[in-house]
Amino acid sequence: MNTDEKILKVAIDMIAKKGYKGATTKQIAEKAAVSEMTLFRHFPNKKKILEAAIDRYYYSFQMKELFDHNLIWDLGKDLLMIAETYHTIMKKNKNVIKIAIQEGHNVQGLNEQVNKHPRQLKELLIKYFEEMNKRGLIIDDDYELTAMNFLYMSYGLFISRSFVQGQTITTLSEDDVIKGSVQVFINHLTPNQVSHEIH
Amino acid sequence: MNTDEKILKVAIDMIAKKGYKGATTKQIAEKAAVSEMTLFRHFPNKKKILEAAIDRYYYSFQMKELFDHNLIWDLGKDLLMIAETYHTIMKKNKNVIKIAIQEGHNVQGLNEQVNKHPRQLKELLIKYFEEMNKRGLIIDDDYELTAMNFLYMSYGLFISRSFVQGQTITTLSEDDVIKGSVQVFINHLTPNQVSHEIH
DNA sequence: GGAGTAAGTTAGTGAGTACTAACAAACACA
DNA sequence: TGTGTTTGTTAGTACTCACTAACTTACTCC
Numbered sequence: 001m002n003t004d005e006k007i008l009k010v011a012i013d014m015i016a017k018k019g020y021k022g023a024t025t026k027q028i029a030e031k032a033a034v035s036e037m038t039l040f041r042h043f044p045n046k047k048k049i050l051e052a053a054i055d056r057y058y059y060s061f062q063m064k065e066l067f068d069h070n071l072i073w074d075l076g077k078d079l080l081m082i083a084e085t086y087h088t089i090m091k092k093n094k095n096v097i098k099i100a101i102q103e104g105h106n107v108q109g110l111n112e113q114v115n116k117h118p119r120q121l122k123e124l125l126i127k128y129f130e131e132m133n134k135r136g137l138i139i140d141d142d143y144e145l146t147a148m149n150f151l152y153m154s155y156g157l158f159i160s161r162s163f164v165q166g167q168t169i170t171t172l173s174e175d176d177v178i179k180g181s182v183q184v185f186i187n188h189l190t191p192n193q194v195s196h197e198i199h
Numbered sequence: 200m201n202t203d204e205k206i207l208k209v210a211i212d213m214i215a216k217k218g219y220k221g222a223t224t225k226q227i228a229e230k231a232a233v234s235e236m237t238l239f240r241h242f243p244n245k246k247k248i249l250e251a252a253i254d255r256y257y258y259s260f261q262m263k264e265l266f267d268h269n270l271i272w273d274l275g276k277d278l279l280m281i282a283e284t285y286h287t288i289m290k291k292n293k294n295v296i297k298i299a300i301q302e303g304h305n306v307q308g309l310n311e312q313v314n315k316h317p318r319q320l321k322e323l324l325i326k327y328f329e330e331m332n333k334r335g336l337i338i339d340d341d342y343e344l345t346a347m348n349f350l351y352m353s354y355g356l357f358i359s360r361s362f363v364q365g366q367t368i369t370t371l372s373e374d375d376v377i378k379g380s381v382q383v384f385i386n387h388l389t390p391n392q393v394s395h396e397i398h
Numbered sequence: 399g400g401a402g403t404a405a406g407t408t409a410g411t412g413a414g415t416a417c418t419a420a421c422a423a424a425c426a427c428a
Numbered sequence: 429t430g431t432g433t434t435t436g437t438t439a440g441t442a443c444t445c446a447c448t449a450a451c452t453t454a455c456t457c458c
Contacts, residue, residue, distance in 0.1 A: 003404080019301060021220035025446060035406050040447060101362050102218060102301045111365030119368050145379040148369050152376070153348060156355030163300050166310030169318050170347050177351070180344040188386040202434085224416060234436050239417060 004042055005056075006032040012053040016095035020050060020103050050099075050107065058096045058113060061089050063120050071128065075138060075189060079182045082125065083154055087178070089117055090158045098163060118155070122147050129189075138189040146188070153181050203241055204255075205231040211252040215294035219249060219302050249298075249306065257295045257312060260288050262319050270327065274337060274388060278381045281324065282353055286377070288316055289357045297362060317354070321346050328388075337388040345387070352380050 001009070010032040014023040025046055029036040043049045066085065071078050090097065093114070099107070100114040125147035132138045157177055160169070170177075200208070209231040213222040224245055228235040242248045265284065270277050289296065292313070298306070299313040324346035331337045356376055359368070369376075 019218045019220060021218060024444085026444090036447090037407080038405055041404080046446065104364055111363065115363070115365055115368060119366075122368055142379065144369060145371060145375065146383070148371060148376055149352060149380045149383055151368075152355035152359065152380070153352040154355070155359060156351035156353070159358050160351065160354060164310065164314070165303055166314055167318075169314060169321055169350075170343060172344060172347060176344065177347055180341065181348045181351070184345070184348055184383060184387045188383045192391075223414085225414090235417090236437080237435055240435080245416065 003032075003034055003038060004052075006034065007039055007042060007049065008053045008056045011049050012057045012095045012099075015050060015053070015103075016098040020046075020099075020106065025049075050103075054096055054099065054107065054110065054113075057093075059089070059092045061085075061117065063117070063124055067124050067128070073132065073135060073137065075132060076182060076186050078128065079150070079185055080179065082121070082128075083150075083178050083182060086121060086151075086154045087158060087174075090155075091162070093117075094162050101163075118151055122151060125150060132189075141189065146185070150181075150185055153184075154178075157181070202233060202237060206233065206238055206241060206248065207252045207255045210248050211256045211294045211298075214249060214252070214302075215297040219245075219298075219305065224248075249302075253295055253298065253306065253309065253312075256292075258288070258291045260284075260316065262316070262323055266323050266327070272331065272334060272336065274331065275381060275385050277327065278349070278384055279378065281320070281327075282349075282377050282381060285320060285350075285353045286357060286373075289354075290361070292316075293361050300362075317350055321350060324349060331388075340388065345384070349380075349384055352383075353377075356380070 007028065011023070011028050014028055014031065017023075025039055026036055028049070029039045032039070039049070043052060063085070067082075070081055096110075097114055100110050104111045104114075122144070126143045129138060129141070129143040129146065133140065133143075157174070161174060172180075206227065210222070210227050213227055213230065216222070224238055225235055227248070228238045231238070238248070242251060262284070266281075269280055295309075296313055299309050303310045303313075321343070325342045328337060328340070328342040328345065332339065332342075356373070360373060371379075
């Protein structure tokens with residue numbers, strides 16, 4: 001890892017943790033094991049460090065292709081794949097997302113950048129539901145509403161696990177929660193195929 | 200509003216918006232229309248202002264009683280009431296929750312405080328589902344899992360609408376999303392009573 | 399060995415920030 | 429009228445922070 005990389009890695013971690021003002025150039029340099037002078041030789045000022053760090057550590061995913069190649073038109077398996085993809089993306093971008101929540105208004109275009117994936121996912125989910133409906137595999141429904149609820153559920157889980165410290169609210173594993181959430185939507189979208197019986 | 204109140208109101212808003220370090224005592228005093236000196240006559244230091252502001256603006260709710268009196272054992276109506284209660288609480292505590300996300304590690308006990316309501320709600324939801332099951336109104340299920348998913352869904356919606364600025368992802372109203380989310384869980388928990396048909 | 403490049407060291411500047419001291423003004427109430 | 433209380437004002441302290449200048453050291457490649 002070269003000097004630029006070292007600095008940016010420490011910067012993105014520390015700013016996500018302590019906020020932009022809370023992470024000082026001195027601390028960043030120290031933790032990156034370079035002198036503060038070196039830091040300013042590589043970047044003209046602190047703001048540019050943040051921008052470069054976001055640039056370096058925001059991973060963009062082309063979900064359209066990802067979807068096209070992996071959907072198998074089995075609601076349970078597809079939704080699971082989508083939820084897992086969602087969490088993979090969000091976790092990779094965890095630091096940038098945290099920074100967007102706390103400093104979004106200070107960094108030009110950051111909110112838009114961070115909203116891109118969810119918006120894409122929403123559109124793809126709607127199209128997926130429409131195609132599933134055409135194939136007679138799920139019921140008629142307001143698919144935008146359902147897509148948003150699926151996303152909100154995933155988002156809530158992600159935020160809760162990633163940013164809220166302290167005693168946890170549940171001991172359930174992330175995997176179990178994700179599988180459970182998929183099951184909820186299966187039952188919602190294919191209500192007559194469930195095996196449960198009211199006793 | 201007396202001087203204490205004015206200061207605390209401005210402080211909680213500004214710290215939630217800019218972070219603890221980003222909100223300076225000078226700015227707080229200015230916006231509260233008092234001199235900085237007055238601010239320090241009312242509170243010994245900045246940290247104590249934050250603590251007092253959290254104390255003043257964190258609203259605690261006794262959900263147990265609220266539930267006991269308002270449940271009518273109609274899944275749709277009860278879940279809607281619970282979701283609305285959840286959003287009312289979260290919105291009232293919006294500033295404190297934001298501060299908990301960004302400065303949780305700096306304020307003793309803040310995370311625990313903020314996790315209390317969700318934990319209570321989870322327990323009450325589980326008990327509610329168990330009772331509904333006893334009454335033969337919903338299917339057997341992993342109720343902790345279902346309760347958590349319901350909460351995550353509500354949480355995701357809340358965070359998204361409260362803290363994520365920029366172009367919105369959907370134009371659906373909050374009310375519609377909440378109603379939709381309740382419908383998802385109705386179909387999940389009473390799968391044979393739905394009226395939809397797969398075409 | 400010499401030249402070029404990246405890094406460290408030291409010392410510093412100017413601005414901002416939390417917080418204080420001292421005194422003056424305004425007001426309430428007896 | 430006099431006294432206590434609250435607030436404003438002004439000036440200042442000690443510290444931290446982003447950022448710079450100038451010089452030195454280490455490494456590489458020829």
